[in-house]
Amino acid sequence: MSDVVVVGAGFAGLYALHRLRGMGLSVVVLEAGDGVGGTWYWNRYPGARCDVESLEYSYSFSEELQQEWSWSERYPAQPEILRYLEHVADRFELWPDIRLNTRVVEAVWDDAAGRWTIGTEAGETLSAQWCVMATGCLSASQVPQIQGLERFEGEWHHTARWPQEGVDIAGKRVGVIGTGSTGIQLIPEIAPDAAHTYVFQRTANFSVPNANAPMDPEVERSWKDRYAQQRETQRRSMLGVAIPPGEQSALEASEEEVQRTLQERWEQGGGMPVLLSFTDFLVDERANAKAADFVRAKIRETVRDAEVAEMLVPRDFPIGAKRLCQDEGYFETFNRDDVTLVDVRSAPIEEITPTGLRTAGGEYELDTIVFATGFDALTGALLAIDIRGRDGLTLTEAWGNGPQSYLGLMAAGFPNLFTITGPGSPSVLSNVIVSIEQHVEWVADCIAHLRATGLDRIEATTAAQEAWMEHVAEVAAFTLFPRAASWYVGANVPGKPRVFMPYVGGVGPYRERCAQIAAAGYEGFTLGGAVGVAG
Numbered sequence: 001m002s003d004v005v006v007v008g009a010g011f012a013g014l015y016a017l018h019r020l021r022g023m024g025l026s027v028v029v030l031e032a033g034d035g036v037g038g039t040w041y042w043n044r045y046p047g048a049r050c051d052v053e054s055l056e057y058s059y060s061f062s063e064e065l066q067q068e069w070s071w072s073e074r075y076p077a078q079p080e081i082l083r084y085l086e087h088v089a090d091r092f093e094l095w096p097d098i099r100l101n102t103r104v105v106e107a108v109w110d111d112a113a114g115r116w117t118i119g120t121e122a123g124e125t126l127s128a129q130w131c132v133m134a135t136g137c138l139s140a141s142q143v144p145q146i147q148g149l150e151r152f153e154g155e156w157h158h159t160a161r162w163p164q165e166g167v168d169i170a171g172k173r174v175g176v177i178g179t180g181s182t183g184i185q186l187i188p189e190i191a192p193d194a195a196h197t198y199v200f201q202r203t204a205n206f207s208v209p210n211a212n213a214p215m216d217p218e219v220e221r222s223w224k225d226r227y228a229q230q231r232e233t234q235r236r237s238m239l240g241v242a243i244p245p246g247e248q249s250a251l252e253a254s255e256e257e258v259q260r261t262l263q264e265r266w267e268q269g270g271g272m273p274v275l276l277s278f279t280d281f282l283v284d285e286r287a288n289a290k291a292a293d294f295v296r297a298k299i300r301e302t303v304r305d306a307e308v309a310e311m312l313v314p315r316d317f318p319i320g321a322k323r324l325c326q327d328e329g330y331f332e333t334f335n336r337d338d339v340t341l342v343d344v345r346s347a348p349i350e351e352i353t354p355t356g357l358r359t360a361g362g363e364y365e366l367d368t369i370v371f372a373t374g375f376d377a378l379t380g381a382l383l384a385i386d387i388r389g390r391d392g393l394t395l396t397e398a399w400g401n402g403p404q405s406y407l408g409l410m411a412a413g414f415p416n417l418f419t420i421t422g423p424g425s426p427s428v429l430s431n432v433i434v435s436i437e438q439h440v441e442w443v444a445d446c447i448a449h450l451r452a453t454g455l456d457r458i459e460a461t462t463a464a465q466e467a468w469m470e471h472v473a474e475v476a477a478f479t480l481f482p483r484a485a486s487w488y489v490g491a492n493v494p495g496k497p498r499v500f501m502p503y504v505g506g507v508g509p510y511r512e513r514c515a516q517i518a519a520a521g522y523e524g525f526t527l528g529g530a531v532g533v534a535g
C-alpha cells in the first residue's frame, strides 16, 4: 500500500517521486526498463540528440543541481542526458523507491475504497490512492506492418529499441525506413560506416542544421549567473525556451529583412529560433511560405544531384506543422556515392524479403533494416495499459474518438489519476522539461490541497473537459499545425482518430490557466472524500 504509484522513471517520473516524497507521501515508481531515463533510456540509436539546448533542457527545481551540473555540448546527446538522469536519481536518493523491470499492464479504480489497483506484467498488484502516469509522449514505438518482416534473415531494429550493446553497421548494406527527426539524426551517423545506406523516404521533411558545438564556457557562465531569470522566461514563453521571439510579422517586414533574419537564425542553428523569428510563421500560410522556401533553397544548394535534391524538397505541409527537424549534415549525406534515396511514396514498400526489401520500383538487398518509423504519440503508452475508471469505464472506450482530458492532466471518469504532459497540454509543443515540472508541481499542490482540506479524491467534470478540448481544437485551428498529416494528429497510426492532441496555446498562458483553476478551488473538478462531495 502506497500513497502514490508513479508509472515511468523518465524526466517526469523522477521529478514526481522527488516532489511527492518530499511532501511526506509514500511513493513507488514502476519502470519497464532496467534503468531510469525513459525516452533517453530507450533511444540509444547513433546520433540521438535533443533538439532543445542542454542549458534549457534540464530541471530547474534544484538550484544546486543546475549550478553544479556541467553540460559538455550545446545540444545534449543521449548518453549525456542519461548520465544526467542517473545523477539525479543518485543525488536525490531516488533509487530505493524505483522498481525497474516492472511493466504496468493494468490500473483499476475501486470507487468504494477510493484507490487504484495497479497490476504488473509479472502479475503483482499494488494499491495506491493516487496514480501518476509519467509514461511519456513518445514512448510507444511503432514498427509498421510490412509483409514478410518475420522472414527477414538479417538484423532489424526500431530506433527506440536500439540494443544497449549497439549494432554493428560496419560494412553492412543498411536500409533506413523513415525520415522524421530520428532518421534525419541517424542517417549521417551510420552512412560513413555502412557499405551502403538506402534511405526509404515516404515524405520529405524540413530540417535545419543544429550548429552543435562544445559548450561555450561563457554561455554556460552567463546562464548560471541568471538561471532564475532564464527559467522564469522559459515558464512564461510560448515554447518553454528562453529564445527571444521575433516581434514582427514576416508579411510586414521587407523581403530583405526576412531573408537576413532567416539567414542569421539558420547560421545560429536550431529549429525553434527559425520558427520564432517572426510572429506569423506558424499561423499564416503566406508568411510560412517564406520560411519554407528559404529552407527549400538551402536543400537545393546543398544536394549536388538535382534530381535527388528535388526528392528531398518538402512540399506536403507548412514548415513547422510537423516537428521541425534538426540535423548535423543530413542533406550533405546524399552527396555520398554510398547513399541512395529511394522514394517510397511513388513506389511503396511492398514486402520485406528474406534478403532485403521490395518496393513497387525494385528490390534492395539488405543486411540490416532500421525502422525510424516513430511512435504512437501522446496516447499510445497510456492506452497500452488497461485503465479502468469509475463504473468500469475503460480509457480505451473513453478515448475511442480521440483523447478527452481536462488540461491534459485528468480525464473525466478516472478519479485520482493524473497524466503528466497528457494530451490537451502543451507537452510535445514545448521544451517538455518545463511542461513536466509545471504538471508535477500542479499535481503536488493539488494533493496537498486535498489533504489539507480533509478530502481524498478529485475528478475532472465532463463539462469542463468538453469545454477544454473544444478550446484545444479551436486554438489549433487558428494555426497551421492541423495542415500536416503528423503524429500530432495521430496520422501516422493506422485507424487512430485524427484529433490535434497537444495544446498550442503556449506554455505561459497554459500555466496561468492551470494556476487560476487551482486558485478558484479547482474549478471544473469535483472534489470529494470522507466528508462528502464539495466543489
Ligand code: NA7
Pocket: 138, 144, 145, 177, 178, 179, 180, 181, 182, 183, 200, 201, 202, 203, 323, 344, 349, 372, 373, 374, 375, 487, 492
Ligand atoms: P516521426 O517523426 O513520426 O517519423 C517517422 C518516419 O517514418 C516518417 O518519415 C514516416 O513517413 C516514416 N514511416 C512511418 N511508417 C512508414 C512506412 N510504413 N513506410 C515508409 N515510411 C514510414 O518519428 P521520429 O522518431 O523521427 O520522431 C518522433 C519525434 O521524436 C520527433 O518529432 C521528436 O520530437 C522526437 P511519413 O512522414 O509518415 O510519410
